[in-house]
Amino acid sequence: MNTRPTLLPGSTAATSLKQLRLSAPLVHCLTNDVVQSFTANILLALGASPAMVVDPAEAAQFSAIADALLVNVGTLTRPHADAMLAAVHAADLAGKPWVLDPVAVGGLSWRTEFCLELITLKPAAIRGNASEILALSGLSGSGRGVDSGDDSLSALPAAQQLARNTGAIVAVTGETDYVTDGERSRAVAGGHPMMTRIVGTGCALSAVVAAFVALPGDRLDNVAAACRVMSCAGERACAAVNGPGSFTPQFLDNLYLIDEQWLNGEGMQ
Amino acid sequence: MNTRPTLLPGSTAATSLKQLRLSAPLVHCLTNDVVQSFTANILLALGASPAMVVDPAEAAQFSAIADALLVNVGTLTRPHADAMLAAVHAADLAGKPWVLDPVAVGGLSWRTEFCLELITLKPAAIRGNASEILALSGLSGSGRGVDSGDDSLSALPAAQQLARNTGAIVAVTGETDYVTDGERSRAVAGGHPMMTRIVGTGCALSAVVAAFVALPGDRLDNVAAACRVMSCAGERACAAVNGPGSFTPQFLDNLYLIDEQWLNGEGMQ
Amino acid sequence: MNTRPTLLPGSTAATSLKQLRLSAPLVHCLTNDVVQSFTANILLALGASPAMVVDPAEAAQFSAIADALLVNVGTLTRPHADAMLAAVHAADLAGKPWVLDPVAVGGLSWRTEFCLELITLKPAAIRGNASEILALSGLSGSGRGVDSGDDSLSALPAAQQLARNTGAIVAVTGETDYVTDGERSRAVAGGHPMMTRIVGTGCALSAVVAAFVALPGDRLDNVAAACRVMSCAGERACAAVNGPGSFTPQFLDNLYLIDEQWLNGEGMQ
Numbered sequence: 169m170n171t172r173p174t175l176l177p178g179s180t181a182a183t184s185l186k187q188l189r190l191s192a193p194l195v196h197c198l199t200n201d202v203v204q205s206f207t208a209n210i211l212l213a214l215g216a217s218p219a220m221v222v223d224p225a226e227a228a229q230f231s232a233i234a235d236a237l238l239v240n241v242g243t244l245t246r247p248h249a250d251a252m253l254a255a256v257h258a259a260d261l262a263g264k265p266w267v268l269d270p271v272a273v274g275g276l277s278w279r280t281e282f283c284l285e286l287i288t289l290k291p292a293a294i295r296g297n298a299s300e301i302l303a304l305s306g307l308s309g310s311g312r313g314v315d316s317g318d319d320s321l322s323a324l325p326a327a328q329q330l331a332r333n334t335g336a337i338v339a340v341t342g343e344t345d346y347v348t349d350g351e352r353s354r355a356v357a358g359g360h361p362m363m364t365r366i367v368g369t370g371c372a373l374s375a376v377v378a379a380f381v382a383l384p385g386d387r388l389d390n391v392a393a394a395c396r397v398m399s400c401a402g403e404r405a406c407a408a409v410n411g412p413g414s415f416t417p418q419f420l421d422n423l424y425l426i427d428e429q430w431l432n433g434e435g436m437q
Numbered sequence: 438m439n440t441r442p443t444l445l446p447g448s449t450a451a452t453s454l455k456q457l458r459l460s461a462p463l464v465h466c467l468t469n470d471v472v473q474s475f476t477a478n479i480l481l482a483l484g485a486s487p488a489m490v491v492d493p494a495e496a497a498q499f500s501a502i503a504d505a506l507l508v509n510v511g512t513l514t515r516p517h518a519d520a521m522l523a524a525v526h527a528a529d530l531a532g533k534p535w536v537l538d539p540v541a542v543g544g545l546s547w548r549t550e551f552c553l554e555l556i557t558l559k560p561a562a563i564r565g566n567a568s569e570i571l572a573l574s575g576l577s578g579s580g581r582g583v584d585s586g587d588d589s590l591s592a593l594p595a596a597q598q599l600a601r602n603t604g605a606i607v608a609v610t611g612e613t614d615y616v617t618d619g620e621r622s623r624a625v626a627g628g629h630p631m632m633t634r635i636v637g638t639g640c641a642l643s644a645v646v647a648a649f650v651a652l653p654g655d656r657l658d659n660v661a662a663a664c665r666v667m668s669c670a671g672e673r674a675c676a677a678v679n680g681p682g683s684f685t686p687q688f689l690d691n692l693y694l695i696d697e698q699w700l701n702g703e704g705m706q
Numbered sequence: 707m708n709t710r711p712t713l714l715p716g717s718t719a720a721t722s723l724k725q726l727r728l729s730a731p732l733v734h735c736l737t738n739d740v741v742q743s744f745t746a747n748i749l750l751a752l753g754a755s756p757a758m759v760v761d762p763a764e765a766a767q768f769s770a771i772a773d774a775l776l777v778n779v780g781t782l783t784r785p786h787a788d789a790m791l792a793a794v795h796a797a798d799l800a801g802k803p804w805v806l807d808p809v810a811v812g813g814l815s816w817r818t819e820f821c822l823e824l825i826t827l828k829p830a831a832i833r834g835n836a837s838e839i840l841a842l843s844g845l846s847g848s849g850r851g852v853d854s855g856d857d858s859l860s861a862l863p864a865a866q867q868l869a870r871n872t873g874a875i876v877a878v879t880g881e882t883d884y885v886t887d888g889e890r891s892r893a894v895a896g897g898h899p900m901m902t903r904i905v906g907t908g909c910a911l912s913a914v915v916a917a918f919v920a921l922p923g924d925r926l927d928n929v930a931a932a933c934r935v936m937s938c939a940g941e942r943a944c945a946a947v948n949g950p951g952s953f954t955p956q957f958l959d960n961l962y963l964i965d966e967q968w969l970n971g972e973g974m975q
Binding site for chain 3: 201208209219220221222230420423424425
């Protein structure tokens with residue numbers, strides 16, 4: 169029986185962020201071709217350390233060294249899939265957590281099969297939009313491409329089911345983000361519609377989730393904190409700019425500048 | 438017998454842009470490694486929806502779902518070429534239009550052969566600089582790498598010939614852009630030399646052309662409208678900034694903000 | 707016997723920059739997936755011309771046309787390695803200089819072997835951080851991923867050894883950059899810690915080094931000038947911004963605007 173989602177307290181997000189900056193986790197990103205630079209810059213702005221190592225043998229070697237691994241299937245190819253499997257197995261052997269971003273799963277056949285295989289390999293967290301989480305949980309979504317045709321709250325039961333099936337923390341993101349371990353659930357507000365007009369905000373959030381799952385403490389709260397840090401920096405950036413071009417510099421600056429006051433003082437409903 | 442190029446009216450460009458925002462076409466981009474993020478952000482800023490799906494089997498599946506396909510050979514590899522051919526055939530079967538950007542054709546042997554094969558597969562539009570259009574039409578250009586050594590007006594006869602040979606709308610872009618169906622031709626002014634100091638403005642224009650060929654109406658005018666929307670947003674951005682770094686945010690903001698007044702009121706000669 | 711490093715005079719850097727803008731060298735970049743767009747924009751802002759041609763046969767054809775070649779192993783794969791070897795051999799045959807950026811060498815096995823093979827193929831210059839240069843010289847560093855655990859001065863003897871062994875100019879970069887031909891050495895100050903919070907500043911510097919090794923004159927001074935142009939534009943950008951997001955536009959603008967006065971008047975210690 170699931171409890172109702174509770175709001176993540178700002179102080180909890182602030183504690184996770186403080187730990188992130190102290191430990192500066194090294195995040196191995198196997199992500200799509202479109203968002204590599206943006207993803208790396210998001211992690212660097214926050215104080216984490218990104219690295220992209222993509223050859224299968226090197227990826228396996230590197231996942232054992234890094235603090236966490238991100239697997240994002242946005243531009244999946246056979247060589248990428250080989251590197252991802254090698255890295256996931258190496259991370260598992262080394263006891264390092266890994267995160268799945270199942271981009272466009274449901275709408276495309278091969279990646280759907282591949283992600284259904286991946287979720288049997290003990291991801292620490294899964295971050296997707298409503299359509300993707302519905303598809304991974306075995307229920308059907310209405311996505312076409314990378315955008316979701318469903319809203320995040322309607323996918324919360326699927327997220328809870330997926331969390332129980334896989335042992336992962338599942339984050340289903342949208343206007344409000346919901347994060348669940350299958351029993352407890354957190355709601356994270358904030359963000360802004362303009363964030364959907366920049367490519368990679370969701371993909372970069374998954375990388376930030378990977379950085380936060382490397383932290384000690386309650387993993388559910390750490391994943392919710394990752395969502396809150398991004399939504400808080402994003403809503404502040406949107407309030408200060410005229411369009412999606414000036415959003416990106418402002419968003420990265422905000423991730424660099426964000427502190428406890430920002431997380432405590434505003435934006436949580 | 439060709440008529441002389443006529444200027445595209447601002448009101449025609451505005452009508453196409455309005456349709457684009459209403460229909461928000463999903464554009465499947467098989468483009469080069471350098472410009473993926475910029476291309477996606479340009480489409481999102483304008484109100485279209487980009488997606489990059491690159492595995493050959495998935496690319497074929499996705500091209501039948503998307504509203505238009507872009508093929509850009511800038512960083513062509515054998516796996517990319519396989520995905521492009523699969524996607525073009527699937528788009529053709531599904532009745533979806535596709536656009537070719539023949540980057541650096543003429544200067545490099547393999548991509549030249551490959552693009553000569555592609556243009557037999559009924560592209561809806563071809564967008565290139567003067568050297569590229571000259572090379573594709575069988576006439577020789579003077580390009581070295583991705584920059585053109587020829588001016589766009591001198592390549593207009595080649596563009597008209599290429600349009601007649603392929604059935605495509607051909608856009609040859611430069612200080613002034615010329616767009617032709619082989620009989621009728623449109624001239625599009627605007628833009629700014631600083632736009633050549635940012636990578637990907639031409640490649641992104643080809644993606645925007647792909648979004649506009651998905652619209653109903655006169656395809657010649659729609660392709661010319663794509664050129665005009667980009668040149669109008671670009672010249673305004675250049676007027677407001679000191680260098681190519683601040684151009685990019687301003688350009689994306691302008692593509693988000695551009696409206697009928699901008700397109701009617703200025704910049705057409 | 708090595709002489710002590712001498713500071714690069716601002717006027718020497720200014721002379722090299724003037725030559726760069728006059729000759730606008732075409733730089734063939736075989737670089738990693740993360741920094742392609744940033745690298746191209748850095749070169750364009752400065753007045754050089756970038757091109758990324760990655761298929762092995764085309765890469766070989768293009769390296770004979772271009773003025774210089776960059777090889778960066780950040781996201782090395784087997785197809786990339788094949789293209790790099792083909793391009794290096796073609797550049798060598800055509801008498802064109804090439805530059806190696808040995809990203810994360812030392813920490814990962816395959817790329818370390820590959821780079822040890824590459825340095826036998828007469829690079830004109832090698833640019834890395836202290837850990838990478840130590841690893842290439844046969845001494846051990848303490849890097850983990852792409853960041854250096856060592857400081858640049860401590861790696862100067864290794865850089866001098868590597869320069870003598872390979873015939874390359876070696877730049878070991880950090881808070882202060884050191885550039886050496888094995889006998890003479892130059893020190894280049896400037897830059898700012900915030901530059902480590904943006905992905906690709908080191909990779910882009912290697913591309914700028916490639917542009918500068920295409921110039922006539924003293925190659926040691928030209929490579930040091932490349933380092934100084936970047937550190938000067940970077941420190942000015944950092945002084946004007948609040949975070950890493952607004953750094954990038956400002957940095958590119960500064961590379962576009964930088965002139966003799968900036969290089970002569972400030973920042974050299």
